[in-house]
Amino acid sequence: MAPFNWGSWGLFLAFGYGILTFFAYGIIAIYRGTFFRRPTEKEKLELFLGVAARDRFWDLSKSWAGLSHRFLTLRNGFKFHYVTSNGFENLAHQKSHKQLVIFLHGFPDSWAIWRHILSSSSIREASIVVAVDLPGYGGSDSLKKYGATEVLEALTEFIIKIRAECGMDSPEDEAHSRKVIIVGHDWGGMLAFRLAAEAPQLADRYIIVNGPLVSLMRSNIHLLTESSAKLFKTFLREPWRSRSLLLKSIQTLKPVIRQFRRSAYIFTFQLPMPLVRYLGSGGNYSFLKEIHRLSVGQADKFTLRDAQESMASTLGPSAEECESSTENGEKYPRSVREREKSGNFGDIASYYRDGAAGGVWHKSLETISALFNIWPEEPRRTSSGTGMFDMTPGALKANATIIWGKSDLALDSHLALEGIADYLVHGSQLIVLPRTGHFPQIEAESRSALEKAVEWAVHGEKGDVGSMVQSEYPDAKVVVRK
Numbered sequence: 001m002a003p004f005n006w007g008s009w010g011l012f013l014a015f016g017y018g019i020l021t022f023f024a025y026g027i028i029a030i031y032r033g034t035f036f037r038r039p040t041e042k043e044k045l046e047l048f049l050g051v052a053a054r055d056r057f058w059d060l061s062k063s064w065a066g067l068s069h070r071f072l073t074l075r076n077g078f079k080f081h082y083v084t085s086n087g088f089e090n091l092a093h094q095k096s097h098k099q100l101v102i103f104l105h106g107f108p109d110s111w112a113i114w115r116h117i118l119s120s121s122s123i124r125e126a127s128i129v130v131a132v133d134l135p136g137y138g139g140s141d142s143l144k145k146y147g148a149t150e151v152l153e154a155l156t157e158f159i160i161k162i163r164a165e166c167g168m169d170s171p172e173d174e175a176h177s178r179k180v181i182i183v184g185h186d187w188g189g190m191l192a193f194r195l196a197a198e199a200p201q202l203a204d205r206y207i208i209v210n211g212p213l214v215s216l217m218r219s220n221i222h223l224l225t226e227s228s229a230k231l232f233k234t235f236l237r238e239p240w241r242s243r244s245l246l247l248k249s250i251q252t253l254k255p256v257i258r259q260f261r262r263s264a265y266i267f268t269f270q271l272p273m274p275l276v277r278y279l280g281s282g283g284n285y286s287f288l289k290e291i292h293r294l295s296v297g298q299a300d301k302f303t304l305r306d307a308q309e310s311m312a313s314t315l316g317p318s319a320e321e322c323e324s325s326t327e328n329g330e331k332y333p334r335s336v337r338e339r340e341k342s343g344n345f346g347d348i349a350s351y352y353r354d355g356a357a358g359g360v361w362h363k364s365l366e367t368i369s370a371l372f373n374i375w376p377e378e379p380r381r382t383s384s385g386t387g388m389f390d391m392t393p394g395a396l397k398a399n400a401t402i403i404w405g406k407s408d409l410a411l412d413s414h415l416a417l418e419g420i421a422d423y424l425v426h427g428s429q430l431i432v433l434p435r436t437g438h439f440p441q442i443e444a445e446s447r448s449a450l451e452k453a454v455e456w457a458v459h460g461e462k463g464d465v466g467s468m469v470q471s472e473y474p475d476a477k478v479v480v481r482k
């Protein structure tokens with residue numbers, strides 16, 4: 001009945017926007033000269049040292065800054081690669097008092113995006129650290145499909161198995177004195193938000209760094225679009241009289257337009273796969289180089305070392321590291337060796353294509369019963385108790401500390417944070433870092449602030465996390481404290 005089929009129009013527009021962005025990236029890269037230029041001597045050196053960075057991060061036989069490589073195999077044979085405290089077996093088996101901290105990276109990274117935080121001696125003395133590669137990234141297996149169920153089922157089984165290996169749920173620790181902390185950034189933050197809402201038992205504290213709470217963002221976009229449309233309709237009734245309403249209508253929509261522009265790359269990920277893969281490596285990786293350059297923020301210099309390490313983190317093991325093996329004789333799984341040839345961009349863009357963010361998570365029976373074993377009953381809801389809480393889809397059920405770099409170029413802060421208090425339980429905070437961008441764990445000033453927040457969590461949450469963060473980042477603001 002409708003005069004237009006909005007579904008196919010929407011697809012058509014999205015496709016057009018994707019194509020436009022794709023070519024815009026190409027033109028920018030050609031303009032900047034990163035596309036055709038012959039390598040200079042400096043770049044040859046860079047290439048050489050880049051090889052060294054890949055060897056440091058990915059050679060399974062070597063330990064990296066006192067951490068070593070391990071694999072964990074799921075029931076269906078899927079293999080996760082992670083980097084963890086040396087002597088993991090001993091730490092896990094003896095009656096250790098250590099907490100467990102699990103780090104989840106985002107797009108387009110790997111465990112190595114946490115390289116600065118993982119070096120903190122204060123965190124490592126008090127905890128077993130586990131920095132995992134998400135499916136399709138770094139040294140972990142590929143999935144056939146990156147939908148919400150596939151990704152969250154795999155990740156949840158990984159966390160449950162790691163918890164068990166570390167003896168976190170052992171009956172001997174009746175007081176439950178040892179805590180599990182999940183730290184997530186970007187896509188890892190988005191997944192952590194979903195776990196805190198849908199499988200809160202997995203951790204005692206979620207620390208989430210510049211990752212979107214998808215249900216809140218959707219609701220904010222909906223609210224703004226709706227009120228903008230109302231203003232516009234009123235304007236249409238008397239266009240000559242109410243010009244100010246037109247302005248207001250556009251003003252209201254501004255955050256949505258901003259986000260739409262910032263998300264341009266997401267539309268290119270919907271294009272046919274060969275184009276998506278081309279975006280990942282074409283023009284001598286100009287797309288990735290641009291993201292990496294942004295990651296250090298405005299204030300810091302993007303050094304050669306940054307360039308090499310971020311590229312090594314994104315690209316994962318090279319053919320050489322694929323030959324290496326751990327102490328126990330384990331090697332990277334076959335799909336990682338295949339990705340080494342074809343690139344992993346198809347996999348990591350598929351998180352966007354297959355709806356891992358917004359799709360429904362159909363929990364398996366195994367997952368449901370494993371979660372039940374950690375906490376037999378629904379956790380008590382410590383929120384307002386007005387009943388409002390239950391009506392907020394996507395609301396968290398576990399303690400969360402959100403650390404947010406406000407100059408984020410990927411996520412609009414208004415859309416991501418407005419009204420977030422309604423989604424948080426008692427014991428949660430939102431801390432905003434005014435001068436920091438999308439990668440607080442990389443920028444020099446903010447990474448020590450984030451380190452403080454993790455320290456606070458692993459040392460039993462004594463004192464106020466806000467003041468801990470402010471000791472490193474004086475104008476950090478605790479915007480929400482519940």
Ligand SMILES: *[C@@H]1O[C@H](CO)[C@@H](O)[C@H](O)[C@H]1NC(C)=O
Nearest residue numbers: 037038039043044046047284
């Ligand atoms: C691509 O970039 C790297 C480093 O940025 C450089 O070493 C390499 O030579 C470049 N390749 C081409 C074909 O321009």
Ligand SMILES: *[C@@H]1O[C@H](CO)[C@@H](O)[C@H](O)[C@H]1NC(C)=O
Nearest residue numbers: 204205398399426427428461
């Ligand atoms: C959440 O934090 C509050 C306040 O610090 C604390 O009382 C509560 O026990 C925490 N909840 C969980 C499940 O750890």
